[in-house]
Amino acid sequence: MEFRQFETISTKDIGKTLDLRGKVETIKQTAGPTLMILNDGTGNFTFKAFIKPGVRAFPEIEAGDLVYVSAVINERKDTIEGEVKSMKKLALEDIEDFQNHIHEKNAAKVLPTNTEFSIKSKVLESQKDRFIKIATIIRKAVVDGRPILLRHNADCDGYSSAVTIERGILEFMDEVTGGDVMAKYQNYRRAPSKAPFYEYEDAVKDLTTWLKDKVKNGAKEPLIIITDNGSTEEDLLSIKQMKIYNCQIVVVDHHFPGKVENNKVIVDEYIDAHINPYLTGYDSNVCAGMLGFELARFIYEKNSNSVFIPAMAAILDHTAGIEKEQYVEKAKALGFTEEYLATLGEIVDMQSHYIRFMEAREFINDLFGNNMLMQKELVKMLGEDLKKRYKATEAIARHYVEKEDFGPFYVINFDGERGTNRGEYPAIGKSTNHIHKIFEQELDKPIVTMTSGTTFLTIRISDGVKNISIPTFCSYAQKELAYTGAEGGGHERAGSVKFVEYGRSDVIKAFKDYLRDVAKKQ
Numbered sequence: 001m002e003f004r005q006f007e008t009i010s011t012k013d014i015g016k017t018l019d020l021r022g023k024v025e026t027i028k029q030t031a032g033p034t035l036m037i038l039n040d041g042t043g044n045f046t047f048k049a050f051i052k053p054g055v056r057a058f059p060e061i062e063a064g065d066l067v068y069v070s071a072v073i074n075e076r077k078d079t080i081e082g083e084v085k086s087m088k089k090l091a092l093e094d095i096e097d098f099q100n101h102i103h104e105k106n107a108a109k110v111l112p113t114n115t116e117f118s119i120k121s122k123v124l125e126s127q128k129d130r131f132i133k134i135a136t137i138i139r140k141a142v143v144d145g146r147p148i149l150l151r152h153n154a155d156c157d158g159y160s161s162a163v164t165i166e167r168g169i170l171e172f173m174d175e176v177t178g179g180d181v182m183a184k185y186q187n188y189r190r191a192p193s194k195a196p197f198y199e200y201e202d203a204v205k206d207l208t209t210w211l212k213d214k215v216k217n218g219a220k221e222p223l224i225i226i227t228d229n230g231s232t233e234e235d236l237l238s239i240k241q242m243k244i245y246n247c248q249i250v251v252v253d254h255h256f257p258g259k260v261e262n263n264k265v266i267v268d269e270y271i272d273a274h275i276n277p278y279l280t281g282y283d284s285n286v287c288a289g290m291l292g293f294e295l296a297r298f299i300y301e302k303n304s305n306s307v308f309i310p311a312m313a314a315i316l317d318h319t320a321g322i323e324k325e326q327y328v329e330k331a332k333a334l335g336f337t338e339e340y341l342a343t344l345g346e347i348v349d350m351q352s353h354y355i356r357f358m359e360a361r362e363f364i365n366d367l368f369g370n371n372m373l374m375q376k377e378l379v380k381m382l383g384e385d386l387k388k389r390y391k392a393t394e395a396i397a398r399h400y401v402e403k404e405d406f407g408p409f410y411v412i413n414f415d416g417e418r419g420t421n422r423g424e425y426p427a428i429g430k431s432t433n434h435i436h437k438i439f440e441q442e443l444d445k446p447i448v449t450m451t452s453g454t455t456f457l458t459i460r461i462s463d464g465v466k467n468i469s470i471p472t473f474c475s476y477a478q479k480e481l482a483y484t485g486a487e488g489g490g491h492e493r494a495g496s497v498k499f500v501e502y503g504r505s506d507v508i509k510a511f512k513d514y515l516r517d518v519a520k521k522q
């Protein structure tokens with residue numbers, strides 16, 4: 001018997017009954033019909049089977065089975081699907097042949113068609129095998145109909161990385177499924193993480209969501225992609241928990257991952273592949289937005305990403321180097337000024353504050369250039385609004401902050417909880433940046449800005465203050481003031497410490513003592 005190949009089915013077949021065969025990749029029971037996604041090696045195709053509303057059709061057929069289908073091709077929104085007339089498992093003697101056929105076709109399809117970067121970069125070249133490995137894992141997940149979960153840091157760089165990778169995935173999915181809209185919601189999800197690492201709470205959500213989907217719809221173990229996070233010891237507990245459940249995990253990050261030995265760090269023991277410039281002897285200057293933009297080209301060469309995204313991520317993440325210069329140049333050639341990108345980037349940060357844990361896929365896609373008209377309108381409207389908001393922050397700070405003279409520098413004390421509007425943007429971190437910038441420009445000595453709250457200290461330090469390090473103070477506090485629950489870190493000159501409420505005055509006192517020591521070493 002001749003079977004039509006999925007990749008040849010088109011709108012010309014609407015109304016026809018076709019004989020097909022395929023491997024059942026996904027089954028989803030809706031309140032109406034049972035939806036099944038099949039793969040025949042040439043592509044994926046969605047079928048709808050219906051007995052009664054909410055009743056599972058063909059209960060004898062499970063995910064992973066090879067089946068014959070007779071189906072009428074119907075139109076649904078802007079795509080086509082098969083309405084199942086009959087479906088039965090393949091005869092035993094046909095299974096091996098067909099299995100091999102699917103396997104061969106798919107094996108060719110999972111390899112990246114592009115393995116060249118869009119800019120000249122030693123850093124990127126040193127990671128090329130890692131890009132190929134991760135792109136191959138992602139393409140295979142798409143072809144296999146494995147659910148993909150993309151976890152990312154909830155700031156401009158994290159969003160930039162996630163959105164570029166997302167477009168690579170969804171546009172490759174379109175090619176594999178012939179433009180099936182349902183597959184893009186069924187098999188792919190993106191979720192921002194508020195903490196600067198894969199927080200345990202997020203991992204618990206991800207695990208329980210997937211397990212429910214597994215029981216209800218037979219979902220396979222997800223591929224988890226973590227970007228702009230994922231490289232550090234703080235990510236370990238979550239990663240290990242997902243690994244216990246056999247999830248695949250890949251990381252695309254540029255944060256300092258701890259001690260590197262033989263191009264490996266601690267998390268590498270538990271993940272399947274890892275892009276991070278530190279692993280090949282470089283630093284954080286090639287940021288996640290750039291890595292995502294390049295990875296997307298390996299996932300799906302013809303993706304719709306624009307080069308303004310890595311340029312914007314670089315500006316907002318304050319990176320430096322020839323990579324940033326090349327992206328910014330290319331973005332300028334498309335008409336994006338640095339000022340426009342800085343404002344747009346800040347708007348991404350602002351949106352991420354209000355979006356919190358939502359995916360907001362369509363809105364974010366527009367903001368990242370899917371709808372340029374809307375992007376420009378938002379930059380105009382919210383750019384003005386941001387100026388007003390920062391003016392208000394400035395007025396509060398000028399009235400309430402206390403300035404202490406430490407000799408070679410001043411300490412600016414700001415109460416983060418009493419000095420910001422709860423729930424509004426800019427929140428404590430961004431407000432601290434702004435206050436730090438204003439007083440740094442105005443005062444006659446360098447400054448240390450110290451924003452305190454009931455259970456935290458957020459610190460910013462001028463370049464003019466020497467022999468000082470926030471991570472050093474944090475390790476000291478963690479060890480010597482263990483009873484305060486102090487922990488934290490960040491960069492040398494920008495970071496924060498958390499502690500229990502009891503410990504507040506002890507930690508603040510210790511930090512001021514540390515600053516007095518630092519003052520002597522100027």
Ligand SMILES: [Mn+2]
Nearest residue numbers: 157228288317
């Ligand atoms: Mn980043």
